[in-house]
Amino acid sequence: MVQSGLLLWSVRRAVLGSAEAALLGLKSIKGSCRNFCTAASKDVTYKELKNLLNSKNIMLIDVRETWEILEYGKIPGSINIPLDEVGQALQMNPRDFKDKYNEVKPSESDKLVFSCLAGVRSKKALDTAISLGFNSAQHYAGGWKEWASSEFSENKQGN
Numbered sequence: 001m002v003q004s005g006l007l008l009w010s011v012r013r014a015v016l017g018s019a020e021a022a023l024l025g026l027k028s029i030k031g032s033c034r035n036f037c038t039a040a041s042k043d044v045t046y047k048e049l050k051n052l053l054n055s056k057n058i059m060l061i062d063v064r065e066t067w068e069i070l071e072y073g074k075i076p077g078s079i080n081i082p083l084d085e086v087g088q089a090l091q092m093n094p095r096d097f098k099d100k101y102n103e104v105k106p107s108e109s110d111k112l113v114f115s116c117l118a119g120v121r122s123k124k125a126l127d128t129a130i131s132l133g134f135n136s137a138q139h140y141a142g143g144w145k146e147w148a149s150s151e152f153s154e155n156k157q158g159n
Contacts, residue, residue: 112137
């Protein structure tokens with residue numbers, strides 16, 4: 001009887017331990033989801049970006065390589081900070097930032113929007129910015145491709 005009680009206790013402990021581990025795993029996933037879901041809600045549409053640019057209340061950072069901007073163009077009002085420089089740039093002292101990018105360095109509370117060609121690199125830049133405390137940062141998932149085609153469509157309809 002004692003052996004079967006001991007066996008039952010061991011099985012119960014193993015099951016409860018697994019359940020506890022599973023619950024901890026769910027809590028961990030929930031925390032990750034919160035960060036992921038928050039980042040997912042930080043997408044900006046074409047129309048929202050146009051309004052933000054017109055308000056002059058944002059810094060639009062194009063994270064494509066410089067040659068891409070020279071070859072294909074850029075969204076008016078954007079500044080170029082290639083993706084591999086974003087983390088370092090956002091941690092620079094204000095004078096070095098101004099010298100390198102010819103703009104005032106944004107503070108953590110400033111509204112930043114990242115863009116690229118089609119949203120992949122801008123999402124990475126957004127994740128970097130958020131990890132550095134720029135919690136109001138967003139990204140334009142449509143990127144240069146959507147901007148150029150939307151602007152072309154608007155201009156064509158206007159003529």
